[in-house]
Amino acid sequence: MSQDNEKLLIDVGSTYFKLSTPDSIEQHFRDFNKDILDDLLQKSGSTIERFNKDDVHICSSANGGLSTLIIGLTNSFSLKYATNIAFNSGINIIDTLLYQNIAEYSVPGDLIDVVIIVGGIDSHSNIFGQDLYNYLEQLNYSNIVFVGSEKDANSVAANIDNLAVLPNVIDNRLHIVEEHLKEYLTNLYQQDIMGKEDIKNLYQITSNQIFSTPYVVNQALPHIDASYSVVNPFILLDIGGATTDIHYSKDLVDDNIVTENEFDRLVFKKLGVYKSKQSLIYAAQNNEFTYELLTHLKVTENIFDEQSDKATKVLMQLAIFLVLCKISHYRKAYINLKLLAINSIIITGGITKVLSVEEIENIIAFFYRKILTSDHKPVTILDSNYDIWTLGAKEIKHVD
Amino acid sequence: MKVVTGVVGNDIHVVANRLMELSLNARGYEVFNLGVNTHLEEFFDAVVETGANILLISSLNGEAEGWSREVKALKSKYKNLDDLIMMIGGNLAVGRGDAEEIERKYKNYGFDLVCHQIDLNTGLDWLEEFIEKRKTQ
Ligand code: B12
Numbered sequence: 001m002s003q004d005n006e007k008l009l010i011d012v013g014s015t016y017f018k019l020s021t022p023d024s025i026e027q028h029f030r031d032f033n034k035d036i037l038d039d040l041l042q043k044s045g046s047t048i049e050r051f052n053k054d055d056v057h058i059c060s061s062a063n064g065g066l067s068t069l070i071i072g073l074t075n076s077f078s079l080k081y082a083t084n085i086a087f088n089s090g091i092n093i094i095d096t097l098l099y100q101n102i103a104e105y106s107v108p109g110d111l112i113d114v115v116i117i118v119g120g121i122d123s124h125s126n127i128f129g130q131d132l133y134n135y136l137e138q139l140n141y142s143n144i145v146f147v148g149s150e151k152d153a154n155s156v157a158a159n160i161d162n163l164a165v166l167p168n169v170i171d172n173r174l175h176i177v178e179e180h181l182k183e184y185l186t187n188l189y190q191q192d193i194m195g196k197e198d199i200k201n202l203y204q205i206t207s208n209q210i211f212s213t214p215y216v217v218n219q220a221l222p223h224i225d226a227s228y229s230v231v232n233p234f235i236l237l238d239i240g241g242a243t244t245d246i247h248y249s250k251d252l253v254d255d256n257i258v259t260e261n262e263f264d265r266l267v268f269k270k271l272g273v274y275k276s277k278q279s280l281i282y283a284a285q286n287n288e289f290t291y292e293l294l295t296h297l298k299v300t301e302n303i304f305d306e307q308s309d310k311a312t313k314v315l316m317q318l319a320i321f322l323v324l325c326k327i328s329h330y331r332k333a334y335i336n337l338k339l340l341a342i343n344s345i346i347i348t349g350g351i352t353k354v355l356s357v358e359e360i361e362n363i364i365a366f367f368y369r370k371i372l373t374s375d376h377k378p379v380t381i382l383d384s385n386y387d388i389w390t391l392g393a394k395e396i397k398h399v400d
Numbered sequence: 401m402k403v404v405t406g407v408v409g410n411d412i413h414v415v416a417n418r419l420m421e422l423s424l425n426a427r428g429y430e431v432f433n434l435g436v437n438t439h440l441e442e443f444f445d446a447v448v449e450t451g452a453n454i455l456l457i458s459s460l461n462g463e464a465e466g467w468s469r470e471v472k473a474l475k476s477k478y479k480n481l482d483d484l485i486m487m488i489g490g491n492l493a494v495g496r497g498d499a500e501e502i503e504r505k506y507k508n509y510g511f512d513l514v515c516h517q518i519d520l521n522t523g524l525d526w527l528e529e530f531i532e533k534r535k536t537q
Contacts, residue, residue: 074445100448100479123402123430124451174432174446 015241073119120149220392406434489515
């Protein structure tokens with residue numbers, strides 16, 4: 001492990017970047033008028049200069065990652081399985097559509113990075129037809145992949161240009177098969193990161209592969225309980241500037257998805273405290289408990305219009321509350337977690353620089369009391385030195 | 401023919417379910433067994449994913465009626481299930497119950513074949529007769 005001491009780890013987020021050396025952690029807000037590399041060199045040039053290119057490891061979640069739209073046959077199987085795989089590959093889900101109702105959905109205007117078509121076991125056929133092709137004609141997308149019934153693959157491929165066809169994600173016993181789609185999406189994400197001009201420039205300071213941040217965090221999870229006073233099962237909340245990532249122990253879901261992963265990931269795309277601040281406020285205003293929570297924090301709704309440290313704190317506290325709400329009620333998210341079984345909640349990301357353990361525990365206790373009418377009190381752990389990310393980056397380096 | 405089967409709701413009585421899978425296999429059906437503790441929506445979703453022709457639900461612990469009341473409303477949300485053969489069996493009422501009355505009620509809930517406390521093999525014979533009859537119609 002001694003050689004780890006000579007490494008520089010850099011994480012480029014959508015709002016700020018951070019650098020970790022054996023003896024320090026630096027964090028800076030990004031200047032969006034500048035190229036990432038210039039910005040980094042200006043703010044942390046002296047740190048970066050101290051390291052060889054071989055010893056610099058970079059990961060990025062800038063731009064929020066890739067987006068996907070999933071078209072599938074049912075909520076319990078195809079859509080659920082593809083959703084699970086997409087989240088675990090670090091991809092954000094714009095929407096999921098039930099194929100039988102495809103003609104009734106409006107077509108998203110944004111460019112979709114990858115469309116996933118899924119449904120049917122291999123012996124089922126004639127599932128997809130003209131409705132699908134009509135919809136896709138109106139949709140703006142960069143990649144498209146078919147992971148449904150083998151028997152339908154040829155006819156679908158004949159009707160869609162540049163369709164990637166992979167083995168079915170549903171086997172003949174209706175169980176999930178993850179690896180092919182996961183590998184495809186992870187590679188796509190990787191290519192996307194490397195294709196971005198800004199990111200490409202970063203290869204001037206590293207000779208190692210640049211990974212996506214969710215991938216790095218995922219690598220750390222199985223080792224967290226060794227490095228912290230974490231008790232399984234746990235959830236990890238990474239509340240960032242643009243999105244919120246939740247990583248959770250599989251023990252917390254009671255589900256028909258049986259995989260070998262110990263941990264799964266879930267993302268809320270428009271829940272963040274800087275770039276996604278407006279949609280966070282919107283979500284808060286539509287939550288019936290928000291006013292009570294604001295009163296509990298001894299502030300009023302006017303705080304949303306304020307630009308102060310206090311306002312940022314409140315926003316972050318709200319973000320924690322809203323995330324917990326989203327995973328608490330059946331079918332709000334595609335999965336709901338057994339929140340009363342959680343023993344530890346780990347909080348990471350920029351939020352740890354702003355809120356204290358007490359401020360976070362206050363919100364978590366409020367959540368359990370109001371929403372779950374329980375006095376359950378998971379242990380809250382603040383990852384304020386980015387130990388998790390450092391752990392993940394080290395894990396990846398060992399794999400290299 | 402493809403059959404989706406399982407035990408509905410919070411019911412964990414597993415013995416009949418295992419026997420059901422064996423018997424169906426022996427009779428040449430392609431079986432998709434969702435096991436105990438299966439939600440109504442999962443049954444229909446499994447039918448859609450597999451392209452099954454028959455849905456065979458078991459209920460042993462007394463929950464049958466509560467779930468069956470929701471069958472029609474849920475099924476109507478699916479667009480391609482009109483030809484699905486719907487069958488239910490096990491203990492469909494608490495206690496012995498009046499078999500005729502029970503059958504009438506469950507047919508109303510949307511089942512084609514109702515097997516209250518009927519032996520498995522008798523029930524599967526009824527299924528075969530039903531399929532034959534349908535073919536000739
Ligand atoms: C073993 C058993 C249990 C075990 C189950 C273990 C397990 N994991 O399987 C345990 C102890 C856990 C249990 C729990 C309960 N049980 Co219990 N249990 C039984 C018992 C004694 C035997 C069931 C069995 O395995 N039989 C053998 C199999 C082969 O027979 P079968 O289940 O009757 O199925 C046959 C037919 O019904 C038919 N069949 C089944 N499905 C279908 C479908 C079709 C289409 C067709 C044609 C035929 C068919 O095929 C089978 C063979 O012919 C029965 C009483 C009895 N003697 O039947 C009660 C019984 C089923 N249990 C009952 C109850 C009430 C409960 C509990 C609610 C008790 C409680 N208060 O906690 C809980 C419920 C738990 C839950 N969440 O489901 C009641 C149900 C009453 C009702 N429906 O009116 C019964 C009938 C006892 C009674 N007389 O009161 N139980």
